[in-house]
Amino acid sequence: MTWQADLAERARAAMPAAMWQYVSSGAREGVTAAEAGAAWRDVRFLPRVLQDVSHVDPATDVLGHRLATPVGIAPTALLRAAHPEGEVAMARGAAAAGALHVVSSNAGHPFAALRLGGPWWLQAYVPPDRDSLGPVLEAAVAAGASAVVLTADTPVAGTKYRPREQDWEGVDLSWFRTNFAAPGETRWATDLGPRDIGWLREVSGVPVVVKGVLRADDARRCVGAGADAVWVSNHGGRQLDRTVATRDALPDVAAAVGEQVQVYVDGGVSSGLDVLAALSLGADAAFVGRLAVHALAAGGADEVAATLDRLTAELVEGMRIAGCARVSDTPGIAGPGRLQGR
Numbered sequence: 001m002t003w004q005a006d007l008a009e010r011a012r013a014a015m016p017a018a019m020w021q022y023v024s025s026g027a028r029e030g031v032t033a034a035e036a037g038a039a040w041r042d043v044r045f046l047p048r049v050l051q052d053v054s055h056v057d058p059a060t061d062v063l064g065h066r067l068a069t070p071v072g073i074a075p076t077a078l079l080r081a082a083h084p085e086g087e088v089a090m091a092r093g094a095a096a097a098g099a100l101h102v103v104s105s106n107a108g109h110p111f112a113a114l115r116l117g118g119p120w121w122l123q124a125y126v127p128p129d130r131d132s133l134g135p136v137l138e139a140a141v142a143a144g145a146s147a148v149v150l151t152a153d154t155p156v157a158g159t160k161y162r163p164r165e166q167d168w169e170g171v172d173l174s175w176f177r178t179n180f181a182a183p184g185e186t187r188w189a190t191d192l193g194p195r196d197i198g199w200l201r202e203v204s205g206v207p208v209v210v211k212g213v214l215r216a217d218d219a220r221r222c223v224g225a226g227a228d229a230v231w232v233s234n235h236g237g238r239q240l241d242r243t244v245a246t247r248d249a250l251p252d253v254a255a256a257v258g259e260q261v262q263v264y265v266d267g268g269v270s271s272g273l274d275v276l277a278a279l280s281l282g283a284d285a286a287f288v289g290r291l292a293v294h295a296l297a298a299g300g301a302d303e304v305a306a307t308l309d310r311l312t313a314e315l316v317e318g319m320r321i322a323g324c325a326r327v328s329d330t331p332g333i334a335g336p337g338r339l340q341g342r
C-alpha cells in the first residue's frame with residue numbers, strides 16, 4: 001500500500017461517513033476528479049546530469065513570502081467535520097512545515113484563531129451582496145491573511161451525488177460559515193467579472209489571486225484586470241465534470257502569463273514528483289486539497305506537518321536526481337507540454 005492510500009484509509013476511519021463522501025466526491029460521474037492524479041503520473045522528465053546537487057533547496061518565494069516548500073494547502077470547506085481542531089490544526093501543521101495555508105470561506109473557526117505565525121491567505125467566494133464581504137475580508141486581514149484567493153469557478157456549486165442531505169444526520173455542522181455576516185447565505189454571485197478583481201484588491205488591501213483559471217485567454221484577462229497571480233484549478237473535479245486535467249491546462253496558462261505573474265496549480269497532486277512535474281510545466285507552487293484533509297483527519301496538525309514534509313522530501317530527492325539544485329532549475333519534460341528553455 002502506498003503511504004497516500006494508507007493515509008486515506010486512516011482518514012476514512014476517523015471521519016464521519018458523510019464527511020468522507022463529501023471529501024472524496026467529484027461532480028456528477030467524477031470523471032475529472034478520477035483522472036487528475038494519473039495526469040501528473042503521465043509526465044516524463046528529462047533529467048539533467050553533471051549538475052552540482054550537493055545542496056538542494058526547495059524554498060520558494062510566493063507573493064512576498066519566503067516559504068520552505070512550494071507545496072501549499074488548498075482551501076477546503078467543513079474541516080471541523082474532519083477533525084475537531086479544523087483550520088486551527090491545519091494552520092499549525094502548515095506553519096510547522098513552513099508551508100502556505102489557504103483558508104476556505106467556509107472555515108469553521110474564527111479567523112482570529114488562525115493567527116499562529118505561519119503565512120495564510122483567505123479564499124473568497126463573492127456573495128450576491130458584495131458589500132457583505134467587506135467585514136469578512138477586514139476580519140481576515142486583521143488576523144494576518146496576506147492575500148485573497150478569488151474562487152472564480154463556482155457561480156453555483158456543481159452537483160455531487162454523495163453525500164445526500166440525510167447522510168449528515170448526527171454530524172455537528174453548527175459552526176458552518178462562522179466568519180460570515182449572513183451565516184445562512186450559501187449563494188454566490190453569478191455575475192463575477194474582471195472588475196471584481198480590482199474591487200477585491202481595493203476592499204481587502206492585499207494581493208488578489210484568481211483560482212479556477214484553465215484557459216490562457218482568461219489568465220490574460222485576470223492579469224489585465226490586476227490579478228497578482230493565477231491559480232490553475234478545476235476545483236478538484238467538483239465543479240464542471242469532464243473539465244480538462246490541470247496538468248493539461250497549466251502549460252498554456254504559464255506560457256500566457258507566467259512572465260508577468262506567478263502561476264499556481266492544484267488537482268490530484270499527491271506526491272513530490274507530482275510537484276516536480278507541476279514546477280516543470282510552469283507552476284510556481286502546487287497545492288494539495290484532499291491529501292491535506294486526509295492528513296488532518298488521520299492525525300491533526302502533526303500529520304499535516306508530516307505529510308507536507310514528506311512531499312517536500314520526495315520533491316528534494318526528485319530534484320537532486322534530476323540535477324536541479326533550486327526550484328527554478330526544473331528538469332525538462334518529454335513530449336507535450338514541454339516549455340522552451342526548461
Ligand SMILES: Cc1cc2nc3c(=O)[nH]c(=O)nc-3n(C[C@H](O)[C@H](O)[C@H](O)COP(=O)(O)O)c2cc1C
Nearest residue numbers: 023074075076077104151235236267268288289290
Ligand atoms: C472537501 C473539499 C472542499 C473544498 N472546498 C473549497 C472551498 O471552500 N473553496 C475553494 O476555493 N475550493 C474548495 N475546494 C477545492 C480545493 O481548493 C482544490 O481546488 C482541490 O481540492 C484540489 O484538488 P485535490 O483535492 O485533488 O488536491 C474543496 C475541495 C475539497 C476536496
